[in-house]
Amino acid sequence: MPPPSATPHDLSCLHLRDLERIAADCMDRQTRDYYNEGADASMTLAENHTAYNKYRIRPRVLRDVSRVNPSASVLDFTASCPIGVAPTAMQCLAHPDGEIATAAACKEAGVAMGLSSFATKSLEDVKAAGGDTARVLQLYLFEEREESARLIRRARKAGYKAVFLTVDTPVLGRRNLEIKNKFKLPPHLRIANFADGANGEGKEEKSGDSEAGYTEGEKRVMPRGPVTFHSHAANPTLEWGRDITWLKKECGEDMKVYVKGVATAEDALLAIKYGVDGIVVSNHGGRQLDGALATVDALPEIVEAVQKKIPVHVDGGIRHGTDVFKALALGADFVWIGRPVLWGLAYKGKEGVDLCLRLISDEFKLCMALAGVTSVKDISKDYLVKIDRSGFVSRL
Ligand SMILES: Cc1cc2nc3c(=O)[nH]c(=O)nc-3n(C[C@H](O)[C@H](O)[C@H](O)COP(=O)(O)O)c2cc1C
Numbered sequence: 001m002p003p004p005s006a007t008p009h010d011l012s013c014l015h016l017r018d019l020e021r022i023a024a025d026c027m028d029r030q031t032r033d034y035y036n037e038g039a040d041a042s043m044t045l046a047e048n049h050t051a052y053n054k055y056r057i058r059p060r061v062l063r064d065v066s067r068v069n070p071s072a073s074v075l076d077f078t079a080s081c082p083i084g085v086a087p088t089a090m091q092c093l094a095h096p097d098g099e100i101a102t103a104a105a106c107k108e109a110g111v112a113m114g115l116s117s118f119a120t121k122s123l124e125d126v127k128a129a130g131g132d133t134a135r136v137l138q139l140y141l142f143e144e145r146e147e148s149a150r151l152i153r154r155a156r157k158a159g160y161k162a163v164f165l166t167v168d169t170p171v172l173g174r175r176n177l178e179i180k181n182k183f184k185l186p187p188h189l190r191i192a193n194f195a196d197g198a199n200g201e202g203k204e205e206k207s208g209d210s211e212a213g214y215t216e217g218e219k220r221v222m223p224r225g226p227v228t229f230h231s232h233a234a235n236p237t238l239e240w241g242r243d244i245t246w247l248k249k250e251c252g253e254d255m256k257v258y259v260k261g262v263a264t265a266e267d268a269l270l271a272i273k274y275g276v277d278g279i280v281v282s283n284h285g286g287r288q289l290d291g292a293l294a295t296v297d298a299l300p301e302i303v304e305a306v307q308k309k310i311p312v313h314v315d316g317g318i319r320h321g322t323d324v325f326k327a328l329a330l331g332a333d334f335v336w337i338g339r340p341v342l343w344g345l346a347y348k349g350k351e352g353v354d355l356c357l358r359l360i361s362d363e364f365k366l367c368m369a370l371a372g373v374t375s376v377k378d379i380s381k382d383y384l385v386k387i388d389r390s391g392f393v394s395r396l
């Protein structure tokens, strides 16, 4: 791989913050608010990003960085960089091509993609567009267990390699703008991987329509509209023993089971005890429990508890290649980004996602070179210091 260039290509958009600003003008208010807001006072949303400022990089010099290799292994796949696209719901709100555009951009960039249960494109079509990079189906485990089982069967058949069970949504967080805007999925869109509810609002599916994915006669239980799907997804009954055991059995040998939304060492240890294959340290991008610890602050205790027994991923507030470097230096094996991809999609569909992925992966490569690291596996806490409120700098 040639040395990274310090000069990105689209001069109107040199940073993900530019992309955020440009994208804001490309979305209607309902979509912008739904994508960008956090829960309650958005304290955790803000801290997810600002917490990275507590860390600074200790660059090493004279190390021949003429060849930097940013590739990383994730879920038995060699990705072009240790940055994946986190599952985010309803991408067709941003652009008509929605998750298909995201998947196509991921395929081109060699970047792993997670698909939300609440995607607006079928998981089969997304897999076809994303190829090997479309590896993860995010799952909400519904009280109607057969509905989840059906989704898992489809994902296995389509070739997804992992399920990320979201565990930070036993109930829905309070999103004030969603409430204020009376957020609704517009009538031309549908939550594609569930057939429309018995309310009959959905389009009729032709037999063989890959968006359907259902056999004749299967019951349709996914209602339309955010209130109904939110309440459908929030499952307060979930618990470690019964539900993880059930999920592992459904996923069988073909698909790994990760839990997404772990924020403490105690739960990381339970994840290991119940045999999950990996965890994603996440607070749902600050959209659930406001006042929860920023994910980069939760990461060290989890890394310490896990002792490399299973992979530890992290998401939340990652907006620059240096954030990626810091998360890896703190012990994360892989990171995921959520909103920036939605901004790219809103800006220019696939091209916008291309831009988003290029910006952050170029920044990461540049950071590796300037820090004196040529391989992702060599990034360690030796490359970081922490600065406390009074400006005191300490080694980790
Ligand atoms: C608009 C939006 C929709 C989301 N939808 C889902 C979802 O369907 N399932 C899920 O597990 N997480 C969902 N998330 C959370 C993301 O997977 C991820 O944890 C979060 O966006 C990471 O934070 P970031 O946006 O600051 O990068 C969503 C986040 C956003 C912003």
Ligand SMILES: CCCCCCC(=O)C(=O)O
Pocket: 089, 118, 169, 171, 172, 229, 230, 231, 233, 234, 235, 284, 287
């Ligand atoms: C019970 C949570 C449902 C949320 C669905 C989409 C999502 O994860 C998000 O908006 O955030």
